[in-house]
Amino acid sequence: MLAIRMRTRRRKAVAFATTAALTALAVPALTASPATAAPEPPAAASAPVAAAAAATAVAADYDSTYYRNAIGKTGTALKSSLHTIISSQTKLSYSAVWNALKATDQDPNNSGNVILLYSGVSRSKSLNGGNTGNWNREHVWAKSHGDFGTSTGPGTDLHHLRPTDVQVNSIRGNKDFDNGGSAVANGGGSLTDSDSFEPRDAVKGDVARMILYMAVRYEGGDGWADLEPNNSVNNGSNPYMGRLSVLKQWNEQDPPDAFEKRRNQVIHDSYQHNRNPFVDHPEWVEAIW
Ligand SMILES: [Ca+2]
Numbered sequence: 530m531l532a533i534r535m536r537t538r539r540r541k542a543v544a545f546a547t548t549a550a551l552t553a554l555a556v557p558a559l560t561a562s563p564a565t566a567a568p569e570p571p572a573a574a575s576a577p578v579a580a581a582a583a584a585t586a587v588a589a590d591y592d593s594t595y596y597r598n599a600i601g602k603t604g605t606a607l608k609s610s611l612h613t614i615i616s617s618q619t620k621l622s623y624s625a626v627w628n629a630l631k632a633t634d635q636d637p638n639n640s641g642n643v644i645l646l647y648s649g650v651s652r653s654k655s656l657n658g659g660n661t662g663n664w665n666r667e668h669v670w671a672k673s674h675g676d677f678g679t680s681t682g683p684g685t686d687l688h689h690l691r692p693t694d695v696q697v698n699s700i701r702g703n704k705d706f707d708n709g710g711s712a713v714a715n716g717g718g719s720l721t722d723s724d725s726f727e728p729r730d731a732v733k734g735d736v737a738r739m740i741l742y743m744a745v746r747y748e749g750g751d752g753w754a755d756l757e758p759n760n761s762v763n764n765g766s767n768p769y770m771g772r773l774s775v776l777k778q779w780n781e782q783d784p785p786d787a788f789e790k791r792r793n794q795v796i797h798d799s800y801q802h803n804r805n806p807f808v809d810h811p812e813w814v815e816a817i818w
Pocket residue numbers: 707708709722723724725726762
């Protein structure tokens with residue numbers, strides 16, 4: 530009987546230790562035992578912070594610092610707060626984007642290569658350029674939608690610039706995003722029709738979070754157009770990008786992975802010093818839209 534109780538206690542102790550180890554990073558105050566008591570966190574670690582911390586340990590770190598003024602907000606108040614937060618940034622020249630993309634989009638399995646967004650192909654960093662077989666700088670928010678070009682501003686914002694195959698980039702053109710179409714040649718499973726482009730499954734969420742970053746970052750107050758998502762395709766040169774209902778689905782289907790999170794961190798640490806809030810908190814897409 531005693532042996533059984535001891536085994537039970539031991540199992541419970543192991544289970545508790547495992548749970549504690551898994552959750553300690555996110556919510557240290559809830560799991561710290563007296564023997565290993567960590568200092569009490571500041572009062573800022575309220576219920577919304579604890580809830581949001583479930584996303585990732587990295588996001589939790591930024592909730593009490595970078596995002597502290599946005600935590601607990603929703604709707605237009607959240608969008609406005611995030612706009613203020615992410616608008617504090619360093620800006621790059623368009624020529625500096627080449628080397629930045631070699632860092633942000635480096636192939637985790639081959640440091641000499643970058644991963645191309647739509648095709649998923651790993652290609653040598655040195656093959657940047659404008660010819661067949663090269664990779665170039667894709668504006669995921671097409672630069673004609675709001676006509677911001679490539680001068681320093683939205684046209685050089687790394688959060689929506691990605692390496693793509695020259696020919697696949699040309700096929701995407703300035704189309705809005707939506708489901709449907711036929712296979713894009715060498716597109717890695719991407720589809721297109723006359724008025725829209727559907728990226729391969731693995732980057733659908735990435736595309737959604739890039740578009741929605743742009744919508745929050747550019748609100749028309751800094752000499753650039755107010756970029757906004759809508760539910761249309763064929764937006765042409767208007768400062769809109771569709772289709773919002775599909776982008777929201779893609780955000781749910783394809784949550785941020787290690788590559789996308791690392792990219793956000795590299796942009797923050799080494800280049801622009803701002804973050805894509807939807808990579809840290811994908812649930813904020815639904816909180817705003
Ligand atoms: Ca279409």
